[in-house]
Amino acid sequence: MEVRHEADEYEARLADAVSVIRETIRRRWVVLLAVTAAVFIAAFVLVSMMTPVYSATAKVRLDPSRSPLAGNAQQTRAELSQEAIDTELTTIRSVDVAREVVRAQGLTGDPEFADSLNQIRNASLANSEARQTVVANALLQHLAVSREKQTYVLNIGFNSTDPVKAARLANAFAAAYIEFRTKRRVGTAREQSEWFQQQLADLGRQASEAEARAAEFRARAGIVESSAQNGTSGTIVDQQVAPLSGSLASAESDAAAARANLAAARAQVGRGGLDTVSEVLSSPVVADLRRQRAEVLRSKGEVEARYGERHPESIRVRDQLASIDSQLQAESRRIVGSLQATAASAEARASSLRSSLNQLERSRESSVRAATTAESLEREAAAKRALFDKTSQMSLDSMQAASAQIAQAEVVNSAEVPARPSSPNKPLLLTLAFLVAAAAGGATITAQEMLSGGFRSVEDLEAQLGIPVLAVVPRVGKSESPTELMLERPTSMFSESFRIARTAILGTRGDAGVKVIALTSSLPAEGKTTSAVAFARTLAIANARVMLLECDVRRAAVRQIIRGGAPNAGLVELLHGEISLEDAIRPGDVPNLDQILVVSPYFSAENLFGEGRMEKLLDVLRDRYDYIVMDLPPLMGLADGRYLAVLADAVALIVKWNSTPISAAKSALGWLRGDGSKPVGVIYTQVDPSAHSVGGLYYYSKQYSDYYQA
Known part of the structure; x- marks a missing residue:
């Protein structure tokens, strides 16, 4: 059910849209027809003046063979990629x-094509080459080049007002392209080869x-290369540092050992004499002397x-025995002296090696900089x-390319003289012109509708x-008076x-x-006064005693x-007390209708309707009449209308069809409600009789023509 309801709503909205469009066209068909006709006639003249253009096409096939330098099939395919084809198209x-x-x-x-020369005022066109360039640019405007699907065939098309010339120039472009392509490739390869030879000479020298x-720098700085086993290189100083560091370490070790032995010997001598020194005790000479x-x-003991x-x-x-003891003392002192000499010698050797290594380290700083430079x-x-x-390798490839066979192109289909022009397609252009003209007419009446700024339907207004x-x-005709129409044709629409x-x-x-009925509007010229008079007459014709009270004193x-x-x-004099009510x-x-009018427009800063005067007047009139119809001033810009609307039992707001601004009507209605008035509805005035979508009130349509007096 819900889906059915949504479908019904959609159909209703679609029907409303169609009705709005039909209504708009019916009201503004003259503008629509005029704009459409003007645009179509202008387009028809332009299409008729167009010069026919003929198109001829020559077909050129590229040779897919590859230079013998190609190493594999993938390289062969790469030459005929889309990028390669695009390059050939650009060349043409x-x-x-x-x-x-x-x-x-x-x-x-x-x-x-030479008209372009007349349009350029330049002294450089005096030479033939410049003139040819200008004409060539004009010629390219008539050229169309494309690839035929995914083949190696290129279509070279040319447009001209002369069919014979179109075919001749299409074939001329095909021939010129093949010749240009062959010469350019061979010439380019040879120029590249010569350039490579010159570059090789310079690069070889450098x-x-x-x-x-x-x-030269390595020799001057003393930088040598080591054997190929370690693969390193360095300076002579670098090669001297390592052995010298090893010798220094060994010498310092020997010196330390000698110093230790000497210190131990001296300590032993201090404790017990030379005989207790380890080196003395271990000496073979001393051992022999002791034996x-x-x-x-x-022997001494036996002899004595x-x-x-x-x-x-x-x-x-x-x-x-004394001689042997003397020898022992001498040998012991010699051994201790030998220890002192050994320690001194080892220390001197270590000091010498240390000095040499320090000197090499100082020399090494400059050698490192030299190695970096090297x-x-x-x-x-x-x-x-x-x-x-x-x-050198590129030069070799270039020389081989210069001598290799260049891939060729050939004409597979020469351009023929066309029998019919290719453009303009006049039937299509005229059809499009008609559609554009109709769209322009529709846009014009749509803009008129949008710029009107008022309410265009009852549904929109409500x-x-x-x-x-x-x-x-x-809305009545321009030759008719709305007020007279009611009297002359009381059964009219x-x-x-x-x-x-x-x-x-x-x-x-x-x-x-409801006895006091006020009619007002948001702005002037919306049919308020005419509606008040017509409404009062309608009540009087229905056998009611009616008073028409004109309160719009400034307009009268x-x-x-x-x-x-x-x-x-009239009313002004009555409220001032200058005359009586009678x-x-x-x-x-019309019978049963009385009026209190305004003699002439009245402008004053006084509160004419205040101080209870208007209330008293209405109280008196309520007793004498069935209905009182008040024609109030517009609400926007005037205060009297809002003051008087509060005194009425019902207020009807007059809104002019397709004219009254929406904001103005909203403001007026808001003021009435805010002041405590009783707005009961809107009287929609001056509606186009041909408007069908007015909220279901279709009594203006042809179906109701028999119900009204023509």
Whole structure:
């Protein structure tokens, strides 16, 4: 059910949109027709004046063969990629090819292309080459080049007003392209080969000079290369540092050992004499002397025991023992002295090696800088040598390309003279012109509708203001008077609309609580006064006693639209107390209708309707009449209308169809509600009789034509 309801709503909205469009076209068909006709006629003249253009096409096939330098199939396919085809298309459209065509065909005097020369005022066009360039650029404007699907065939099309010329120049472009392509490729390859040879000579010289500078600097700085086993290089100083560091370490170790032995010997001497020194005890000489001393001591004891102490043999043995002791002391002192000499020698050697190493370290700083410079020179030489090698390979490829066969192109289909023009397609252009003209007419009437700024339907009005539409009053012809129309044709559409308003305000049986009915508008010239007069007449014709009270004192327009002469006194004089009520009342132009009008426009800063004067007047009139119709001034810009609307039992707001601004109507309705008035609805005035989408009130349509007086 919900889906069905949404479908019904969509159909209703679509029907409303169609009705709005149909209504707009019906009201503004003259503008639509005029704009459409004007645009179409202008387009028809332009299409008729167009010169027919003929197009001829020559087909050129590219040779897909590849230079023998291609290494694999993938390289062969790469030459015929879309980028390669686009390059060939650009070549055909180049100025050089076009200039060859101009020169070969002698087109500098052709009026179809040479007009561009007359449009350029430049002294440089005096030479033939400049003139050919200008004509070539003009010629390219007529050229169309494309690839035929995914094939190797290129379409070369040319447009001209002469069919024979179109075919001739299309073939000329194909021939010029093939010749230009072959010459350019061979010439380019040879020029590249010559350029490479010149570059190789310069690069070879630069590489040799760089290698020579590197070698000379290495020799001058003493930088040598080591064996190929470790793959390193360095200076002579670098090579001397490592062995010298090892010798220094060994010498310092020996010196430390010698110092330790000497210190130990001196300590032993201090504790017990030379005999306790380890080196002395371990000396073979000392050991032999001790053995001899032991033998002599043993002999001494035997001799002294046998001969006595004074015997010469005993003396000899004692002398021999003293000699051995003397030798032992001498040998011990020699060993200790040897330790001192060894320690001093080791210390001197270590000091010498240390001094030499320090001197090498100082020399090493400058050698490091020299090595860095040497490496930089070697890198430069290597880079130039690599560039030379790469350029040499490129030169070899270029020379091979110069001697290799260049891929060719051939014409597979020459251009033929076209039998019919390719453009303009006049039937299509005229169809498009008609559609554009119709769109321009539609846009014009749409802009008129959008710029109108007012309400265009009952639904729109009720949705915007939130109050019902009491009646829709049709617009009458320019030759007719709305007020006279009601009297002359009481059964017309205009008269019927106010009877509908009466029923909407009072109800089908009449509302006894509504006696004072005020009609007002937001702005002037919306049909307020005419509606008030017509509504009062409608009530009077229905056998009700009616008082028409004109309260728009600044305009005083009622006297101009009713029958009868102008009054001598009216509402202003009555409220001032200058005349009585009986003197102010005048009979209307229909039975049961009385009027209190304004003699002439009245401008004053006083509160004419204040101080209870208007309330008292209405109280008196309520007792004498069934209904009181008040014609109030507009609400915007005037205060009287808002003050008087509060005194009415019902207020009807007049809104002019397609004219009253929406904001103005909203503001007026808001003021009425804010002041405490009783707005009961809107009387929609001056509606186009042909407007069908007015909220379901279709009594202006042809279906109701029999119900109204023509």
